[in-house]
Amino acid sequence: NAGVTQTPKFRVLKTGQSMTLLCAQDMNHEYMYWYRQDPGMGLRLIHYSVGEGTTAKGEVPDGYNVSRLKKQNFLLGLESAAPSQTSVYFCASGRGGNEQFFGPGTRLTVL
Amino acid sequence: AQSVAQPEDQVNVAEGNPLTVKCTYSVSGNPYLFWYVQYPNRGLQFLLKYITGDNLVKGSYGFEAEFNKSQTSFHLKKPSALVSDSALYFCAVRPLGTDSWGKLQFGAGTQVVVTP
Numbered sequence: 176n177a178g179v180t181q182t183p184k185f186r187v188l189k190t191g192q193s194m195t196l197l198c199a200q201d202m203n204h205e206y207m208y209w210y211r212q213d214p215g216m217g218l219r220l221i222h223y224s225v226g227e228g229t230t231a232k233g234e235v236p237d238g239y240n241v242s243r244l245k246k247q248n249f250l251l252g253l254e255s256a257a258p259s260q261t262s263v264y265f266c267a268s269g270r271g272g273n274e275q276f277f278g279p280g281t282r283l284t285v286l
Numbered sequence: 287a288q289s290v291a292q293p294e295d296q297v298n299v300a301e302g303n304p305l306t307v308k309c310t311y312s313v314s315g316n317p318y319l320f321w322y323v324q325y326p327n328r329g330l331q332f333l334l335k336y337i338t339g340d341n342l343v344k345g346s347y348g349f350e351a352e353f354n355k356s357q358t359s360f361h362l363k364k365p366s367a368l369v370s371d372s373a374l375y376f377c378a379v380r381p382l383g384t385d386s387w388g389k390l391q392f393g394a395g396t397q398v399v400v401t402p
Binding site for chain 2: 220
């Protein structure tokens, strides 16, 4: 089992560019989550999904969109990147109230 | 609104000494409580959780945590710290409720430094 994988691992964007982060899990989990991690702020939930075809906003959703077309994949999109979106992005999956399993992260820099 | 506080940005401890990482929470009802660890340039790894039952929860790598409802705390402990325990530790809470959808509220994290 690969667990939770994220693509890419690193990316540098210019302000205004767009990109998509891909998260894949092979544990057949219903729930998937996207977080961002910034120094001194812990992890903040961006968007989440409770099943294929469903998405919902988390704590900091502005500037991001998501899609869950397949149960195993959860995509995070930035339509017009801003320097404030420089962060480390983590995807996680789980079964509701139980523990979440995290991917290795994507380090994004927006210039 | 729920919140999680980790009052210490960093905890320094000598190898072999007891390690405690503090966490307090504010949430309505009885929450699920979690501890995660993050090693440099890695994702978070689950250590342990409290849902109900015994207030002392045992987890991975020799860690344990004590749930104290009256003090709304869930401190992480290890009797004898190792240099390899040096990492960033996060406390998280999930409030009960039909709309929580497994969402976690994380603390800001506590950096643990264990010196030889």
